[in-house]
Amino acid sequence: MSELQMLPRWLDAGAAALAGAAPPAPTLDGALPGLARAQSLTPLQRLRHVQESGLAECGGAGEPIHIAWRRFLRGRGPSVLVIDATGFDARGRGAAAILENAPWRIAEGVVIAAGLRDSLKIELRLPAELTGREAPFLNAVDAIRSLAQVAVPRRQLEVRRDCRPSCWAEGRLPDSSRLVHTPETWCRIALLFAGVPDLDAALLTLRRGMKQRGLVELRRRENLRIQIDGWGGGVEVQGPNAVLVFDDGLGGFLPLSATDLSCEPLSLASAGIVPSPSTLMGMAEGVCVVKQTRRALYRHWQLADAEEAPVRALLARAARLVAEITLGRGEAAHLDALDGVAEDLATQGLAAAWPLGSSLRYYRDQWERHARRESCPEGLCLERSAAPCHRACPANIDIPSFLAYLGAGDHRATIEVIRRDNPLPLTCGLVCPAPCESACVRGGNDGAVFIRPMKARAAELCLAEGGYPKPALAPDTGKRVGIVGAGPASLSAAYYLRTFGHDVEVFEAQEHAGGMLRYGIPAYRMPPDLLEQEIDQIRVLGVKIRTGAAVESLEAFRTGYDAVFLGLGTQRARLIQIEGVEQPFVLGGIDFLRAVRSGERVRVGPRVVVIGGGNVSIDVALTALRQGAKQVDMVALEKRREMPASPHETELAVAEGVVLHPGWGPVRIDEDGEVVFQYCERVKDQTGKFDPKFDAGRLLKLEADQVILATGQGTDLAILEGSGVENNRGFVVADPRTKMTSVPGVFAGGDGQHGPRTAVEAIGSGKIAAASIDAWLRGVTPDAAAGKPVRRAEVDPLPVLAGDRSHKRRAVMPEKSVEETVGEGNYVRIEEGLTEAMAHDEARRCLRCDICIGCGLCMAACSEMGVEALRMADTPASRLAYFDFLRPGELCIGCGACTQVCPTGAIRLEDGNGVRRTIITGTVVREQPLLECADCGAPTQTPAHREFVRRRLPDYMAAHLDRELCPSCARGRTDRPAVGGIDFARVS
């Protein structure tokens, strides 16, 4: 299936030979056939030719071209021809395809128009995403000049980069000095003069949600529905009311059922959407169009960056009203106001009318249900979502709250907050791969907050004082819970069950508790004494942990307890079945690590090959270096960027001297120790399923004394025999929500249930299991909130200076040098932990996304005021965030509108001592004096706000406000306008 098969012939790749440098024909007339024709016509004749053709602009408002031409022809003075390659949707491919494949046609169109008024300047406006795509066009221009034997070009060509599309559907003021067309329109002009038929069409990029993706041609005279069905079968998503999204939402929304209309610009415009769309997406019926509209309106507001205040205010009002509705702060009046705003946008010619008008028109019921605060089809609006880090943490630790406590110096409260969701703060502070940091909103700006080691720091401070604060224990219930295994899942389940008041006993087959933390993670990352200290903090609550006590049969074990939790773990290495894997010098990764951590004297090397690309492989490789290996080669199936191991760990391994071979799959291990690999072209197929493709011709051979396979782990399920507990592919099966197995009263979690994952995921599953075991023992339904992020505290944001908040960079973990850490038997801890100063600063980098939910209402209100003191930035977490805390320092007038619209109190005013402070999540962004009432002395407003009001009033009205009075004193004077006080004696 060729993507380009539905494209017109003139847009084939061959037309742009040598990136536009080679002319399509040897002579100028042959290369530019349209120009030859045009040159025989006067400007007015050219205009008439264009008008008779009915050619319309491709993209945007789809205005007939002759209107712009006529306006242009009437103008006087210097003129500019503009090729505007910007578009609302950065994923549109039309402009790129034209610039690449038809550069000669663009140039030809421009030259034809240049004859209208002898324009001397040509401007190419390029958006950021098309940077570099202009080369064929520039080549074509040069080639035309050399064909025409122009030595000194008269016309000046300017390329303007990083341009953004205009927020106007039609230019606000018709500008007769510029003739602006999209690259495609310029092409079609050239083709029109060359006599090519069938030009009444425009390129359209089909995006996700459509069965066929890529470029097609939208025929303007034909029916939209019929065309959609013709493009590879139409819309991918089901349902008669699938939502068609034009120009990434910025061009409006249309239900599939309303598409029985012609594609003429006027017909689409009367349907309320963009008259000449350039991209099309399909979304399922249940998508929240209100949310999509909000996003589109916010983008339109952004595009109006350089516009005048009233225009920005109108767009900001639209964005604010919609945001208030999505936040559940809307009323019926909001919809009426939005109808008015949509009308204003349309009459002013702003493109934002398309998304707002069309969604209000076709999805009225969604809007009304939002405005009545009833429901959102996606269920995402109308409720306050947790901070991204909080949501990303598999144990759902309330990260913003604990960071604030730690920043305030209260490490006991810090640990209390963390242990509401994770009983092992020290362990996670040392070994967690920190998915929270990947989700951190600050990550896209100047580096995520360094969350992980902050937990360890708080934990170490508490342990140095004699232990963690003890959680409140519920009264004893008399129920007994038996737990098999003492890994992170079991420890977590034990801790929470104990706090619920149950009697908990843990049985561990190994000599020490800790499971994978003790036997799977090398001591340079997880020192055993620290782990033991942390487990003691669970023991002191009365949890009995019996080590060296293997449970042989679940059936027998169950009888002694009211409920049982299985935290079996994955302590068995799964060796991939390749030739030679059974040889004695081939070890399993986890077996090797366990042997080392159990204190066995394991000697390897001098040459070791480690197979696998995960964090376990890295641990194996680094441990091998400490157990006698001189040369460690690590071979992963994935390319380095796709390796499951965290990048920091990989770097550490390379720094210690491990040789990395990414992209190779093992074939066989020979008796003499030679390991043969074949090149792996790709690991996953397009849908993301594991499906490696190899190139058997490209081989890698490595010599080894030991081969360690860290390619997978499995669970020892012997204990389940005869119990009726089901298993699937070697793991215990349990309900993911309740963690109950097929046998009532038997629960399972951790690696042995969900497969080998991280410690923090095991801790999360233990916590969920504890909640549902507790519910089961009490005979109630489990709390639905278990396993969801819950705010554990409401901590005031830390006071941070605006400059620090804007510019402080992420701390760098102090680590021992490689010389200090490498060496046989050297298991010294590599990370030294954050210093006090670093932890202090790091806590202050937190943006407090739990309080500031990034709705942007404050910014919209400020823009409506015309003050523009607030600027939030887009983030990958699809929420807005403040990174610039300095801007309000110059612009804020202290009116407080932002604080009134803020749904969470993240931005607020503080008045005191004659000063008003504007505070964003703890950071004072502006401090200004406060005026006082001349009569009563009460604080009134800031001088800047007073000036703002006075400037809006004519002088004679402002003169009435010379005395600064508070509203209550002003009213108490009982003046009458133009009368000036009542003569009471006369009235009575």
Place this chain on the structure above:
Amino acid sequence: MSTYVLRHDELNCIACQACEVHCKANKNLGPGPAPCKIVSFGPVDVVGRPRLRITFMPCFHCEEPWCAKACPTGAMHVREKDGIVSVESSLCIGCKSCMGACPWGTPQWDPATRKVVKCDYCMDRLDAGLQPACVTKCVTGCLSFGVASELPDPRRERYARLILAEPPAGA
């Protein structure tokens, strides 16, 4: 000015504040904002007798309102058909510019909605053919409301009767 007028006859007013209470009840307001207010002071000496002075302070619905000029969002606006000045609450962002601009302190802050509220002559009631809440529930009937060109001023009427009943000496 608005086509309507809301008159207060001080002579009959006992400052019971029923007008204020019913105004707030009609607008569903908590303590704090008072779209209309009875301002009283005294007792002062009036022709040798102590008298409490009472003024009723609703909004005057100016011809060229300070508040509407100061409002940056257009929330504060003059209704075209009858000149009533009112706040469209969905457009109010709470900047309090109107409160700083009104020379008579009329726009009121409603902490419950975090928006401004003010006397709109009970537009909803007017449109339903009723009188403003304050007038409807005035205990002594000292408040009167109507189209300015049709409503006699009770004070003027009373003065006229006074002159007719007791012609000045020498007439």
